[in-house]
Amino acid sequence: MAEGKEDFSHLPERLNGLAELAENLWWSWHPAARMVFKLLDRREWKASNHNPDKMLKQLSREVLEKAEKDKYYLSHYDIVMSEFRSAMSNCRCDILDYDQPQSTPIAYFSAEFGLHHSLPFYAGGLGFLAGDFIKECSDLRVPMVAMGFMYPGGYLHQLIREDGWQENVAQVLDRDAAPISRVFDDQGRHLIVRVPLIEPPIHVAVWKVTVGHVPLYLMDTDIEINDPWNRLISARLYTGDLEQRLRQEIVLGVGGSEVLEKMGIAHSVLHLNEGHAAFALLERIRDRILAGLSFEEGAKQISSTTVFTTHTPVKAGHDIFPFQLMEKYFNSFWPALKLDHDEFLQLGIHPEEPHAGFNMTAFALRMAGFRNAVSLKHGEVARRMWQSLWPDKSEHEVPIDSVTNGIHIPTWIEPKMELLFNKHLGNSWLADHDNPLIWELVDEIPDNELWNTHYWLKMKLINALREKSRRKWKNDHPSSTPASGVFLDPDVLTIGFARRFATYKRADLIFQDMERLKNLLNHSRTPVQFIFAGKAHPADDPGKRILQKIVQLARDPETAGRIAFVENYNEQYGQYLVHGVDIWLNNPIPPKEASGTSGMKAALNGVPHFSIADGWWCEGYNGKNGWTFGENISNEDRDEADARAIYDLLEKEIIPLYYNFNNHGFPRGWVKIMKESIKSTGSKFSARRMVKEYSEKYYSKALKNAEAFES
Numbered sequence: 001m002a003e004g005k006e007d008f009s010h011l012p013e014r015l016n017g018l019a020e021l022a023e024n025l026w027w028s029w030h031p032a033a034r035m036v037f038k039l040l041d042r043r044e045w046k047a048s049n050h051n052p053d054k055m056l057k058q059l060s061r062e063v064l065e066k067a068e069k070d071k072y073y074l075s076h077y078d079i080v081m082s083e084f085r086s087a088m089s090n091c092r093c094d095i096l097d098y099d100q101p102q103s104t105p106i107a108y109f110s111a112e113f114g115l116h117h118s119l120p121f122y123a124g125g126l127g128f129l130a131g132d133f134i135k136e137c138s139d140l141r142v143p144m145v146a147m148g149f150m151y152p153g154g155y156l157h158q159l160i161r162e163d164g165w166q167e168n169v170a171q172v173l174d175r176d177a178a179p180i181s182r183v184f185d186d187q188g189r190h191l192i193v194r195v196p197l198i199e200p201p202i203h204v205a206v207w208k209v210t211v212g213h214v215p216l217y218l219m220d221t222d223i224e225i226n227d228p229w230n231r232l233i234s235a236r237l238y239t240g241d242l243e244q245r246l247r248q249e250i251v252l253g254v255g256g257s258e259v260l261e262k263m264g265i266a267h268s269v270l271h272l273n274e275g276h277a278a279f280a281l282l283e284r285i286r287d288r289i290l291a292g293l294s295f296e297e298g299a300k301q302i303s304s305t306t307v308f309t310t311h312t313p314v315k316a317g318h319d320i321f322p323f324q325l326m327e328k329y330f331n332s333f334w335p336a337l338k339l340d341h342d343e344f345l346q347l348g349i350h351p352e353e354p355h356a357g358f359n360m361t362a363f364a365l366r367m368a369g370f371r372n373a374v375s376l377k378h379g380e381v382a383r384r385m386w387q388s389l390w391p392d393k394s395e396h397e398v399p400i401d402s403v404t405n406g407i408h409i410p411t412w413i414e415p416k417m418e419l420l421f422n423k424h425l426g427n428s429w430l431a432d433h434d435n436p437l438i439w440e441l442v443d444e445i446p447d448n449e450l451w452n453t454h455y456w457l458k459m460k461l462i463n464a465l466r467e468k469s470r471r472k473w474k475n476d477h478p479s480s481t482p483a484s485g486v487f488l489d490p491d492v493l494t495i496g497f498a499r500r501f502a503t504y505k506r507a508d509l510i511f512q513d514m515e516r517l518k519n520l521l522n523h524s525r526t527p528v529q530f531i532f533a534g535k536a537h538p539a540d541d542p543g544k545r546i547l548q549k550i551v552q553l554a555r556d557p558e559t560a561g562r563i564a565f566v567e568n569y570n571e572q573y574g575q576y577l578v579h580g581v582d583i584w585l586n587n588p589i590p591p592k593e594a595s596g597t598s599g600m601k602a603a604l605n606g607v608p609h610f611s612i613a614d615g616w617w618c619e620g621y622n623g624k625n626g627w628t629f630g631e632n633i634s635n636e637d638r639d640e641a642d643a644r645a646i647y648d649l650l651e652k653e654i655i656p657l658y659y660n661f662n663n664h665g666f667p668r669g670w671v672k673i674m675k676e677s678i679k680s681t682g683s684k685f686s687a688r689r690m691v692k693e694y695s696e697k698y699y700s701k702a703l704k705n706a707e708a709f710e711s
């Protein structure tokens with residue numbers, strides 16, 4: 001199967017590796033590789049939104065000829081190209097003791113992937129987890145192929161109206177400028193696959209993004225052969241229309257499996273990242289039935305080779321499809337599975353609400369043999385939540401395990417911080433970052449160097465927000481500019497809060513007691529300032545109301561320019577924020593945050609976590625690496641009690657510690673917490689630790705099971 005090579009014929013011979021490098025997202029988590037593009041032409045690099053594919057196509061001959069003769073540039077280029085080629089040629093996976101680059105035994109399905117801001121195929125945490133996961137699988141050479149959607153409408157572009165209300169502007173992705181390539185069929189046409197057994201028929205076109213060693217295939221239904229309604233299936237993430245959403249999940253699961261088959265990629269293990277793709281299980285069982293097995297035998301084989309990760313305890317996060325919709329689309333499917341109508345629908349029944357419909361999480365939990373939640377606490381919550389699926393087991397025996405999420409360290413370490421670590425932790429720290437001993441060396445970093453680096457990152461954030469405001473100014477309504485971060489002061493304690501505006505995340509909690517908050521903001525010697533960012537789901541009006549309230553307060557002179565709201569939060573501003581604020585605040589209603597990862601990104605860069613006891617923080621907090629609150633509070637009057645805990649901690653501990661500068665010009669006590677924060681995150685909450693855990697606990701066993709069936 002061929003892939004669509006872009007036209008880079010104008011590149012000089014000496015630099016033709018640029019095309020290869022641009023077509024593999026490996027460049028995005030290697031700062032030296034990013035420099036290969038940036039050094040060519042800084043302006044074009046920025047103008048392309050850091051998309052080398054687009055930039056290379058637009059570069060003039062003069063720029064390329066200049067680079068070709070520039071000794072400094074060429075030596076940098078040669079070093080990066082040799083690193084890239086050596087990384088790509090080594091395919092041995094030590095942790096799975098696996099050495100067959102020609103086959104791809106694990107298929108990872110996810111509805112979203114957060115990889116880079118030039119690929120808008122994510123809504124939030126789930127997508128970044130998936131993106132970080134496959135990057136780490138590439139680094140560890142875990143044999144994997146990933147499957148997802150190419151959303152031509154992206155998620156949504158956020159525009160804040162004059163009254164503070166979020167509008168969702170559709171921005172159509174220019175497929176030819178995006179860093180994705182077409183997959184071609186044997187006749188050299190764009191590969192189009194029909195989703196099997198589904199009537200009326202749905203077709204998908206296939207695209208590819210190369211993520212180091214991991215090919216990520218993306219399905220697109222916006223093609224001529226589909227009728228207009230079908231064309232919209234992959235338009236955007238998480239549509240609110242239930243039937244369209246079912247069709248999305250059919251395409252992801254059933255279509256995704258068919259795409260792999262049509263490309264000749266036999267996978268022996270399936271990993272479902274959340275329930276959206278669970279219909280892939282049906283297609284795998286159907287395969288076994290075609291090979292002559294009964295449904296029971298087929299289901300047993302599939303169970304022992306499937307990993308299912310559940311990601312949320314929030315009820316709305318679990319899709320339930322009405323039976324009549326299931327009947328409409330699957331009426332040719334159950335005969336193919338040798339099941340009758342009732343047996344088929346039974347697969348997705350949640351015993352606590354048997355009439356509600358087909359529950360995708362119940363279905364996936366029932367059919368997958370390896371099941372896990374995403375933090376220790378979420379494991380407990382999930383076992384309680386799904387106990388009725390295992391009526392003869394007590395709560396702690398419910399077979400849902402947990403693997404705590406982690407972040408891809410090379411993606412989330414800020415390059416300047418990376419240089420500081422290189423200097424004091426040794427040059428191999430990044431290669432060995434899951435060795436806890438390496439992180440003990442953080443104590444060797446001189447306090448003032450860590451503080452100065454942090455201050456520099458804070459300036460970088462503030463400058464980025466000012467530049468964003470400047471560009472928007474001309475087209476903006478007058479009240480919005482003061483709220484966009486132009487008044488931020490680098491010498492003021494800065495608290496960051498950025499995530500999706502789902503109501504359970506309580507972005508407005510800090511505004512419970514306005515008088516107390518204003519005293520903190522307006523304090524003459526020790527003020528604080530807040531930076532908020534995030535999007536509400538287009539169908540979530542309560543979420544949009546919270547967002548509006550914050551925007552209006554940010555524009556209110558009473559808050560003195562000390563509250564900023566960053567419009568259109570994405571991966572790029574996520575990077576600035578997690579690197580540049582002083583504290584990362586997190587205050588959802590427990591136990592709704594299954595894990596959370598943005599706090600890990602901040603902590604890795606010396607930004608301590610200030611969080612309610614929920615998700616990863618229940619195992620992350622060690623008494624000296626940040627602050628925790630909100631234990632033993634009942635949910636009835638939680639808002640007031642939690643807000644009070646936040647004000648108390650700010651007034652009594654956090655603010656005094658931050659402003660306690662020594663005569664060398666930095667707060668020693670604070671830097672100590674920054675160091676503890678880095679030390680306690682680098683190995684324990686890395687994607688490397690996470691992927692190793694998945695490999696040891698599930699992949700290695702599932703691969704063995706698969707081998708037994710195949711032999």
Ligand SMILES: *Cc1c(COP(=O)(O)O)cnc(C)c1O
Nearest residue numbers: 124125499570571574596597598
């Ligand atoms: C990491 C990240 C998230 C996930 O954050 P949570 O802590 O899970 O809320 C969301 N958006 C962006 C841009 C991120 O980088």
